[in-house]
Amino acid sequence: MDFLDIVSSILLLAGVFFGLSGAVGLFRFPDFFTRIHAASVTDSIAAILIIGGLLLQTSFDLNTAKLVFILLFLLVTSPTASHALAKSARHGGLLTLAESSPQDKQESAK
């Protein structure tokens, strides 16, 4: 387990930790907009860390290029997708928890 392996396993574990936290957030948050926040924020961090960890495994060859390309692609597309989804939800009339009137707070919180 030389130095590179240790660093990459730390990165991997951190990435996995953020991924799991995002997933738990996705599952437990009461309202759509909080869920999308949880999903997309942790998504990008988990991607960076995990792919960073994998990058250290490769010996600077075609795989490295592919991994960097995937990382760039993910970093560009997944925030865009989340933004577009949130905008479309907003446009579609979905109310956030605070806006939805208090008495049906229980209903939207179930």
Add this chain to the structure above:
Amino acid sequence: MSFILDYYNYWIVVFLMMAGFYIVISANNLVKKIVGLNIFQTSVFMLYISMGKVTGGTAPIVAEGVTQYSNPLPHVLILTAIVVGVATTAVGLALVVRIKRAYGTVEENEFDNKDDVI
């Protein structure tokens, strides 16, 4: 126990086939019928691929230091079958669009009396 381990793959594939087949027969909406058809075909592809797998073997692309390869022939057959499946889906969906425009509905029980679809 090893008997189960050897065959669980095939049993799950059979279950998926029957799920897809059930959707095709019982779906009332034509689009859902096409989804069922796709699920049925995809699970048949899984039957082909799982018969070609060799435990410990890797993908049939020559790489140095690898002796055991999985069987490439089922992969070729399934490459063909996937594209055939998509072609049938495209024609089926085009028919659904035309049926919607001609009949005004794609729900099977709403077609007038005799020209209903199974």
Add this chain to the structure above:
Amino acid sequence: MAEFIDLVLLAMLAMLALTALRIIFLKDLFAVVMLFGIYSFLSALIFLNLDAVDVAFTEASVGAGISTVLMLVTLAMTGRKEKQSTHSSLLPLFVVLVTGAALIYGTLDMPPFGHPDNPVHQHVAPRYIEESPKEVGLPNMVTSVLASYRGFDTLGETVVVFSAVIGVLSLLGVRRKKKKDLESGLETHRVLHVVAKNIIPLVILFALYVQFHGDFGPGGGFQAGVIAAAAFILYALVLGLPKAFAVVGPRFLQWMAAAGVLLYASVGLYSMYKGGQFLDYNQLAADPIAGQHYGIIIIELGVGITVFAVMLNIFYAFGSQAERSNVQ
């Protein structure tokens, strides 16, 4: 290591079975199509785990990509809610149980999963694995079997794709865009415009990489054609059909589809002219291995052109119908 793969495989198959069950009982068609997208992604992942790399590639791009997009466009025109079916679900259940029982009965004598000495790996496969790198000269055995040993199958398949576009065109027909039509497309999403404009060249570059990398790694004509079509579909989705028609017109696509099939068949005719059998690439050049290389590259190109033209033309036919039903 091996039991780890079995564990992962089992988990994914379980997820797949859950998705299929969920789809059976869902009435909201949009959710059905979304779960079908997941179903295709998951099955492509399982193919990857079963060492079927090319098949995972094709299933992901063709199964999850094109089918889901077409279903969404169809749903936009046919409505979202499935009505309760009147006739009872007893007969379908009975038919399904009988077929399922027959299949389970069939699995009792099946050779066990994954054993290297199964009959499947005995008779025909060893030659593909041992000799194809020497006879055909390609590291990717799947491409050499697909294009050379069973080239006639692939020609048949390209013709299947061609007959799909004939069917869709005869049913829907591509509506010419009159300039006065409203500029549809996602005008309001400035972010998507910018991102799409930057991504599309990358995707087309990746499609060409897949097309010509098919001999050495996973990839080939089908996958490349679909990815290139996906790039143009993204362009049409974000910037609207009128602009997409201006870039690649439907008329040109029909010619391209026909040209792809003819390119493939002309390789076969040329090898007949040179004295070999139909689609016999050894005749194409002095040295048989070089002949195989030429043959495979050309027919993969023919397949890529046909699949690209067909998939894009089908999307145009569906898209212009959606616009028409939306406009009037």
Add this chain to the structure above:
Amino acid sequence: MLEQHLAALPIILPLIAAPIALILGRSVLSWGFATLVSGLAFLLSWQLLSAALSEGVISYAVGGWAPPWGIELRVDAANAFVLLAVTAISTLVLVYSKHSIEKEVKATNHTLFYTAHLLCLAGLSGILITGDAFNLFVFLEISSLATYTLVSLASDRRCLTAAFRYLVMGTIGATFILIGVGLLYMKTGTLNMLDLAERIDLYDSSRTINTGLAFIMVGVSIKLALFPLHMWLPPAYTHAPSAVSAFLASTATKVAVYVMIRFIFTVFGIDHVFVDMGMGIILMVLAVVAIFKCSYMATVQSNVKTVLAYSSVAQIGYMILGLSLVSVSGLMASMIHIFNHALMKGALFMAVGAVFYRVGSVEIKDFAGLGRKMPLTMAAFTIAGLSIIGVPLTVGFVSKWYLVSAALEQDQWLVAAFVLVGSLFAVMYIGRVIEAAYFQKLPESRSSEDIKEVSWLMLVPMWVLVIANIYFGIDTSLTTEAANSASEWLFQTNNMLENKVMEGEVLEGHAIEEKAQEVSS
């Protein structure tokens, strides 16, 4: 150069012609081109039949790879005979369709119609000639997709639901065949049909192979519309354009019958299918029920095309009946009926298409008084109708004669009686139409319109079929000789497979032709 590639050309020609027909663009050009190509295919298949009759089996390894590894085309007397019928009907229907589709298919779709027709022809000839089980599935999909397109081209909106039902059931049938071939491949490791036959005999009692056989049989019987699985056929043939109904009724289901014959005789072997699995009884019962129920359904229909569609399902019942007798003469009766039924049903559907061209609808009451107004068409309908009934001097009589003699040979009196009662039903449903045409007056509302004979471009193919109906009814030498050698050859290959296993030594499927490498497991 031609003889060497004779086996591959009937498939490649229409396959290449289809994209060219699309590029040609204008419908007149693509019509002429398609008819030319179909005529060429007919000549090639004629030469192929004579070559097959003289040489026995023609094997063509596509791509230059030896059979079990590459794909092989195997042509023998049986499939060359059916190919001859398919290409002949295709050429005549193409000549017929020039005017016929003007009234039924949108002008913009004419080029697509001819392209789809060529694709269907390529698919059907591919199914007949290929020697590889998976290649059969691919060509089956080509012909099916082209058929769904052709059926959905009509102007009547019900053709869409008919095409959708046909698509769903056809895809289920094709997927069943795919499952069956997969199960066989899993046990034997090969896809070449001859090789498959060799290795199947080793595992005679294996449950996987029996399930594979069952799935292939169910899949093929969906494709050939055997009785319980025939629901897709009547609406499809009724609401399809008349030229399409004529082409499909005469060829598509017959090719599926040939596929069943091929799987039973050259892949599984008779005693595996009929003795171990007891398929003979099932097929015979289904055939008899098909003959009775569908002939009855034909007599109660109001639309003449539905009458003919149900009569097609009944005639397929006759073919399966001949097949289920498991004797050389029974198989010969089936093969002859495949050829004869193509002639009969093609002429009938063309005549009905001519009536639709003039009158605009094909209910029985629209046939009233047409005997005088459209004499040639109705005469053609009458002669072809008599041929369906089985009146002597027509083709129908020949096939019924061989069917009954095959049944009596095994003294199955009941089966022979069923065949004769079946043709009684035929008298009823053909009689109703002829009675309307000749013995009813033209309704006043219609006498004003100019109901006159259709153009010669539609009449000539109709009458070519009618004359063929009569010629092959009298001089039965060509059909019986070809059918006889076909069934002889099929039984011979079947016995060759069986006794080869009995002698204990197992030869590599193609060792006869090549040097024997190693004796397989």
Add this chain to the structure above:
Amino acid sequence: MTDILAAACIAILVVMAIALARAFKAPTVYDRVLGVNMFGTKTVLFIAASGFLMGRPDFLDIAIVYALINFIGMVAVLRFFEYTSPIE
């Protein structure tokens, strides 16, 4: 090192399962789309990690295709929402 990668693969599989559960149970339509989107991005990471675990890292092309198809699926869904009334 391999057991770290194996742990990462299993963890990503768990995250995918949770995303799948969200796609199943989703009260509103957008939650379902969010579940599908999250499932897609997580499969990309899973393929990358399992590719390295199994010693065949040259299969990253499939991860790229996954990311691409996932994004195009999302755009198609958004175009779909424009046509139909999103809130049922």
